[in-house]
Amino acid sequence: MFINVPEVKLPRIVIIGCGFGGLELAKSLRHCEAQIVMIDKNNYHTFQPLLYQVATAGLEPDSIIYPIRKIFKGQANFHFRWGELQSVIPEKSLITTSIGELRYDHLIIATGSVTNFFGNKDFEAGSMPMKNVTDALNLRSLILQNFEMALLSYDKDELDALMTIMVVGGGPTGVELAGALCELKKHVLPTDYPELDFAKMRIILVENGKEVLATMHPDNRIRACKYLEEMGCEVWLNTGVAKYDGLKAETRDGKQLLTRNLIWSAGVSGQPPAGLKPELINRRGRVLTDEYCRVRGLENIYAIGDVASMESEKYPNGHPQVAPVAIQQAELWVKNYRAMLMGRPLTPFEYFDKGSMATIGRNKAVVELKYFTFGGMPGWLAWMGLHLMMLVGFRNKVIVFINWLWNYINYERNMRLIIRVFKRT
């Protein structure tokens, strides 16, 4: 059955996914003479950079996500359909989804990325990913549940395991999460659980490489590590988790640790649809495209953002999987679409890296722009300002700002709520 979408005499541009890329694309096509159909498995856009604050009880989930229909309110050429992409049939210009089939004239795959457990079933079963709002809420529930259980425990080993949190992966997500957990440990949990001995609580960040934040400037890598250690985080470098059975974790260099909280932020992979030839997908699940975001060898299928890999001399493994790449690719796509209609030459993609930043804790962040890096309170203020600016919707900006102000003044994290109990399935 076909998805119920108005039949009009205009080219139909189908966008899969309303992440940073899909969102920008559909908005930029506002005045285009085309029918835009967006499919997403959620009815909201997620501001992923703040997920870790939802997981650590600092923000409401509802304040960092935004209803897709509200974003596109009044955009007459836009149609949202809530469903999940299943496969692409390029030869028929057709997709199949959980809600039916759909014909397209142009298809843009912007499905982003998913947590990559590198095929390890134990990690997938026993650890907590942190890639979407549900993950973040589950993690929030689990950590709080484990503290409630710790209070009840008569067993020393179990108590240690419940009070130990291991974060795997020293990229921005892992670093920001570890920092936020240290703040919970310092300012919030001891007043909640005065009966527990917080000297026993351990937060460990495990990173494969020799430094955290590998993609950042060396100054910032050192700075971030120093901040984390100051805040009480143990940073284990040059190692990874080799085994985890839900209780005992073992690192590659033989260290053992009892933990009921293993957070997996060690990597992501693209989420390509079925139906594309295997040679079009690299080993990280990313779809290979040319410099116009076109899936290699296909005429009217494109991929942008995390799911795409535009491999070049400068970026042999594709561009970094960050929001600015997705947004810039979306902008370029629209520019090129117009050029195509006018018969003008297309512009190849060139990534303009504006810099990057990560926050570690109160007055502690690392920022790098093109020519210089900085940290501390200025970095932290810059981080907050930029993230407020980027949040979708004025109301969300206000609510998040109030929460931040509140948390800063009161050393608080108000959302320590177990709304849905997390149970392993």
Next chain:
Amino acid sequence: MFINVPEVKLPRIVIIGCGFGGLELAKSLRHCEAQIVMIDKNNYHTFQPLLYQVATAGLEPDSIIYPIRKIFKGQANFHFRWGELQSVIPEKSLITTSIGELRYDHLIIATGSVTNFFGNKDFEAGSMPMKNVTDALNLRSLILQNFEMALLSYDKDELDALMTIMVVGGGPTGVELAGALCELKKHVLPTDYPELDFAKMRIILVENGKEVLATMHPDNRIRACKYLEEMGCEVWLNTGVAKYDGLKAETRDGKQLLTRNLIWSAGVSGQPPAGLKPELINRRGRVLTDEYCRVRGLENIYAIGDVASMESEKYPNGHPQVAPVAIQQAELWVKNYRAMLMGRPLTPFEYFDKGSMATIGRNKAVVELKYFTFGGMPGWLAWMGLHLMMLVGFRNKVIVFINWLWNYINYERNMRLIIRVFKRT
């Protein structure tokens, strides 16, 4: 196994439930020479009067609930344990719970009430209750999911069923919910779903009695009904739902209606623990107490709030199941506990009814105080002021106030988010 609680040489007062009653009780025992242990199946207190706004996408769930540990921060004689009461063994002064056993010197049952389906399995399986945050979030998801499905539907009957919402029960919850749904219909959903014909959307409130808000003043019953009809709600009086199979609802007087959204707010029953003699529990599941909140015939077990029924000449079926009763009983319990310690006579409970109120929509509410009733905008402002005042925590007050202001100015409901898909089990 016993629940891990410090053993001290003080009387142990165990409170089950952190609703309005339990919360007030534990707070008032702040300076008492006693060990207070509170057990609740949630780690938060719920401000139930605003649940319907969570269900209708007007408020974040996190803003109307509050972490119990935070409420009692610094109260040294207070211990919270996250668990569910299973049974009471009066002869041993012992309770059993999901997390172990616990001995008490005084036990206060303040477990509140649950949705009452009056034993009808079809209603329980097919309808949506509205008694806690999870219910409210499920309802929010379901209504939004059904609108997303409506867009895809090729079947006229199915489309009608998806766009029809039936609210069963014309008490405050039903009336407030029906009003909020009418506002969604008028101001929010049409811009979200411009492809749907909202003349087809129906909201129906079904009430057994001959008027809505039966416990209120006759003026207000008429006023509320008029408001609802002005807002586009169909009010079916003197009837109830006889059958519902998940699609087709049939009323007692033979009317049929196709709906995929049946909300059950037709009644609550107490949630008494196992272990009390059946003759101590009335047919509405409420525990019979004397005028000192003591469970009849038992020395050191008490019940307060919705779960208790202190039947008297003036209240032959017990007091109304509202917050003020629970709070006043909690206050009295503490007063009597002190009197008991001092060997002074106990004071019997007398309910001081300060009045009641319900909001129906924008500038539309009904309020009654001891000597007069009013409605309209003054009522609506009074309703908002009182509810803001009663919300626990300054941060929650601020966030809820901003949301209300925002929604009022923009005719908005921002939280139209399907965070967890609702699936029938």
